[in-house]
Amino acid sequence: MTTNDHPGHEDSADRLDRDAEAAQVRAAQVDEVPDDALLAVEGLRVSYPGKGRRAARNSVLRGVSFGVRAGETLGLVGGSGSGKTTIGRAVLGLVPVEAGAITFDGERIERAGRARRRELSRCLQVIFQDPYTSLNPSLTIGDTLSEPLLGQGYGRREARGRVAGLLDRVRLPADAAERLPREFSGGQRQRVAIARALAIDPRLIVCDEPVSALDLTTQQTVLELLLEIQEQTAVAYLFVSHDLSVIRFMSHRVAVVHQGRIVETGGAAEVTSRPRHPYTRGLMLSAPVADVAEQRERRRALERPDGADASAR
Ligand SMILES: Nc1ncnc2c1ncn2[C@@H]1O[C@H](COP(=O)(O)OP(=O)(O)OP(=O)(O)O)[C@@H](O)[C@H]1O
Numbered sequence: 001m002t003t004n005d006h007p008g009h010e011d012s013a014d015r016l017d018r019d020a021e022a023a024q025v026r027a028a029q030v031d032e033v034p035d036d037a038l039l040a041v042e043g044l045r046v047s048y049p050g051k052g053r054r055a056a057r058n059s060v061l062r063g064v065s066f067g068v069r070a071g072e073t074l075g076l077v078g079g080s081g082s083g084k085t086t087i088g089r090a091v092l093g094l095v096p097v098e099a100g101a102i103t104f105d106g107e108r109i110e111r112a113g114r115a116r117r118r119e120l121s122r123c124l125q126v127i128f129q130d131p132y133t134s135l136n137p138s139l140t141i142g143d144t145l146s147e148p149l150l151g152q153g154y155g156r157r158e159a160r161g162r163v164a165g166l167l168d169r170v171r172l173p174a175d176a177a178e179r180l181p182r183e184f185s186g187g188q189r190q191r192v193a194i195a196r197a198l199a200i201d202p203r204l205i206v207c208d209e210p211v212s213a214l215d216l217t218t219q220q221t222v223l224e225l226l227l228e229i230q231e232q233t234a235v236a237y238l239f240v241s242h243d244l245s246v247i248r249f250m251s252h253r254v255a256v257v258h259q260g261r262i263v264e265t266g267g268a269a270e271v272t273s274r275p276r277h278p279y280t281r282g283l284m285l286s287a288p289v290a291d292v293a294e295q296r297e298r299r300r301a302l303e304r305p306d307g308a309d310a311s312a313r
Pocket residue numbers: 048049058060078079080081082083084085086087242
């Protein structure tokens with residue numbers, strides 16, 4: 001019997017690997033929620049019902065904490081099914097929260113009722129992934145943009161004037177107001193969705209994969225528009241994406257989500273070029289890079305145990 005075959009013995013190379021991984025997990029930084037956060041999420045737990053009547057609930061968020069400051073973008077990145085969208089939905093009050101606190105501008109909102117949620121939509125908005133399903137196909141763009149304004153008490157004339165300003169801001173022609181969503185491309189529809197989210201000057205927008213349904217060139221113009229709007233308005237973004245290059249481009253800080261937990265946080269350049277947690281490293285390695293030589297170099301850098309800089313992009 002070799003050492004490897006013996007159930008009580010662990011191969012020393014395996015043990016070293018395991019120890020090295022444990023050290024990396026310890027080295028990965030998860031920041032405290034900042035005191036000056038506009039949005040503070042602490043110990044958030046969410047579960048969904050299991051399949052079948054007696055099935056146990058599926059625990060999807062297992063104690064998630066983070067903060068987003070005014071005017072800041074926090075990127076939430078992680079693999080499929082890690083819980084990113086659920087975090088955004090919990091912040092928006094679209095899924096019940098099992099435990100934890102969500103504080104927005106000093107107010108606990110995780111159990112806010114429908115009426116309060118409607119009021120909160122003044123400051124807390126969302127842009128969804130799919131511009132083809134997020135707009136009502138039977139409403140003109142003008143009506144789509146007026147709806148939240150009328151809901152917040154604007155008069156019709158005032159709303160019309162504001163719609164014209166919003167279209168200009170997202171660089172759509174003024175006559176777009178008279179047209180239906182089907183007359184627009186995916187990128188243009190996403191501009192409408194951005195204009196709708198901006199209609200009542202929100203303080204924070206949950207952007208849930210806002211460009212992943214768009215082609216690369218359109219992605220870039222929509223991302224640049226979001227950055228420009230942030231510069232002008234100091235709106236904060238909770239920006240959900242599985243795409244590291246998008247996250248790096250957009251975010252001031254990044255939180256890496258894995259199996260319903262945040263495993264690493266930090267500045268965007270720091271986390272994406274010097275990932276510490278093994279999961280973040282794996283995520284970096286699996287991100288596609290067009291240049292094969294660059295990919296090879298990045299892989300070598302990331303596989304070095306000291307986490308040497310892999311920012312050769
Ligand atoms: N309404 C729901 N009912 C039951 N399970 C759900 C529901 N929504 C999400 N889930 C499950 O919760 C887990 C997390 O889903 P979530 O959409 O938050 O992940 P994600 O990180 O955003 O993934 P993706 O990038 O693929 O959208 C997944 O296992 C998913 O199947």
